[in-house]
Amino acid sequence: MRGLLGSRRVQRSIRVCLCGALGCRVGKAVSSNMDQTEEPALCNDMDPPEEPHSHNDVNKPKESSHCDVDQLRCHPSSSNTKQPGDVLSPSEMELPCDHPYPRNVDQSRDFPSSCEMDQPGDCPVLSDMGMSRNPTFPSDANSNTDPSPASDMDQTMNFSTVQKYPLPTVGSRKQARLQERRGSNVSLVLDVSSLGMVEPLCTISTPRDTILQLLRTSKRPLDASQLQVASRQTHILDLEYQQIPPNFVNATELNVPGHALKDRYKAILPNPETRVLLGGSTTEVEDNSYINANCIRGYGESAKSYIATQAPMVNTVEDFWEMVWQEESAIIVMIVELKEMTEKCVQYWPDQTDVYGRVTVVVNSVVSGNGYTVREMTVQMGSESRRLRHYWYSTWPDHQIPPAGPLLQLVLDVQSYRKTLCSPGPTVVHCRAGIGRTGCFIACSACCEQLEQEGQVDVLGTVCQLRLDRGGMIQTTEQYQFLYLALALHSEKLGEKDTNQSTDSISSQRREKEQENDPGPQESSE
Structure with missing residues (x-):
């Protein structure tokens, strides 16, 4: 105790x-x-x-x-x-x-x-x-x-x-180092030994690259029978058209001073890669080499088969004729009225003779028929002169599509006249904006040549090729369906022509055989 x-x-x-x-x-x-x-x-x-x-x-x-x-x-x-x-x-x-x-x-x-x-x-x-x-x-x-x-x-x-508040010992707290203040005491080590073994970076596709790749690779070849079936499947054609990128050009991509004064529409601009360059001078305020026009490839990847452009305006008439002379064009196709409710195009040709800048234009004759008018002209610059034919298709209704027959006949007439020329330049085609009706004419002309040469046609691939050269070609679904109808009609005519040729050939061969078997008149003996 x-x-x-x-x-x-x-x-x-x-x-x-x-x-x-x-x-x-x-x-x-x-x-x-x-x-x-x-x-x-x-x-x-x-x-x-x-x-x-x-x-x-x-x-x-x-x-x-x-x-x-x-x-x-x-x-x-x-x-x-x-x-x-x-x-x-x-x-x-x-x-x-x-x-x-x-x-x-x-x-x-x-x-x-x-x-x-x-x-x-x-x-x-x-x-x-x-x-x-x-x-x-x-x-x-x-x-x-x-x-x-x-x-x-x-x-x-x-x-x-024992739980108390003792007096702290001076120097008992350890000085925090940099890595500890960051919450980790793990050493930061960079291993650069494998930098040379890094695989190369893959190219990143931009939306623009994706559009161009799609336009270059889209194909749908059809023979004559398949073309007849496809021309009647309007819902499938509508879906097919909606999947084609328009490939319009942004104003920032053009980089041409003063081009807005020479454009009919702000959103419809020429593709920089294929636009026509005039020989005029260029200043900081205005580019005199600019015109809203593009070179378009035709059948067989021909670089300058056509030139698609907008309808001339008052301040671009001289540029238009300068382009016709510079590119040595012998044919102009106009698919627009001068006035449809509003002004569509200025009359850029004279009644008889007129001067536009450095080019003098003389109208020699006017012939109308088959839904269009043909003018024979002469263009002069200095002492040199050239012949020029002007086709004016004026029966295309506004915001609608025309009958396939008259336009198909215009396409075939232009092709026939072109074949008679020795060294024709590109065919100049224009409507109001230079993409809708102009696209229909150029696509129909190129596909007709393909159908005649190969026996098949690739409408989808042709339209994609046109949009690579000028954005927005074939402006509506109705125009796209109209193109199929016109080509189906041309395929039928080609089939009838082949049938007639085969029938004529068989008839001629039969007549030759009959003549060989016929001994002819015999002489009577007295």
């Missing part, structure tokens, strides 16, 4: 000293380990360790004694005298010179003045603050405490359960 009591008193004395050194009361975690509840001791009411007493001294009242001033002294403030029960803050304590805690303690952190907390988890343990779990004081070596009770204390007291 006496040994147990002595051990408890030693525990109480050490607890009181620790409380005075740290400026707070002992937590509930240590008090809960004691068998009887006692009043917490304050810095100015601490009991030093006592010598073992006899059983008769157990119930004697305890005498309070102060901490040794050489070990630890409490300095109350001069302005406010501490009373029993008050708690000293860490800043009001003075530690001995040989104390393990330094005097220049960083007190910038706010510590509570008391450790009277309701839950054990409210105070961090000593290990969390970077301090040793079993601190020792230099004054313990000189104290009069019996070694045996101290040994009992080490066996019964568990400092891991």
Whole structure:
């Protein structure tokens, strides 16, 4: 019993000293380990360790004694005298010179003045603050405490359960390095040894490249019988037409100063790759070489079989005739009225003779028939003159399609006249915008040649080729269906022609055989 009591008193004395050194009361975690509840001791009411007493001294009242001033002294403030029960803050304590805690303690952190907390988890343990779990004081070596009770204390007291706010040790916090501040201590290493083994980057297709690739690869060849069936499948033709990219040109791609003054429509511009360049001068304000016209390929990939252009305007008539002379064109096909509800085209030819810039135009004759008018002209520049034929198809209704027969006849007449010329230049074709009716005529002409030469026709591939040269050719679904109807009609005529030729050939062969078998008139003998 006496040994147990002595051990408890030693525990109480050490607890009181620790409380005075740290400026707070002992937590509930240590008090809960004691068998009887006692009043917490304050810095100015601490009991030093006592010598073992006899059983008769157990119930004697305890005498309070102060901490040794050489070990630890409490300095109350001069302005406010501490009373029993008050708690000293860490800043009001003075530690001995040989104390393990330094005097220049960083007190910038706010510590509570008391450790009277309701839950054990409210105070961090000593290990969390970077301090040793079993601190020792230099004054313990000189104290009069019996070694045996101290040994009992080490066996019964568990400092891991003591939860306080100890004074932090200066320099205990490790300086954070750059990688630790970023949240990782993994070294950043760049391996450049495999850079030469990287596979080459794949080319990235832009929307423009995709459109051009589709126009170059779209094909649908049809023979004569398949063409007849396809011309009647209007819903399939409509879907086929809708899938053809229009390939219109953006104004930023053209990069021609002053071109807007020479365009009928802002959205219908010549493709830069195939546009016709005039020989005029170019300035920063205006490009005199500009005309809204493109060179169009015909059957057999001929580079300049046609020139598709817009209807001349008042300020572009001279440019139009300059282009006709420069490209040595012998045929002009006009598929528009001068006025359809509104002005569609200016009359760019004279009644007899007129001069347009450097070109003089003379009308020699006018012949009308078969739905179009033919004018024989002569164009002159200086001492040189050339013959020119002008076809004017004026029966195409506005926003509609004409009968296939008259337009097909116009196409065949133009082809026949072209074959009679020695070195004809490209055929100039225009409507109002230079893409709708113009596209129908050029596509019908190229497909008729393909049908005659190969016995099959690729309407889809031809239209895609036209749009590569000039955006928007064949402007509506109705025009696309009209093209199939005109080619189907031409295929029938070719079939009838072949049939008639075969019939005539058979008849002539039969007549020849009959003549061979016929001995002729015989002479009578007298």
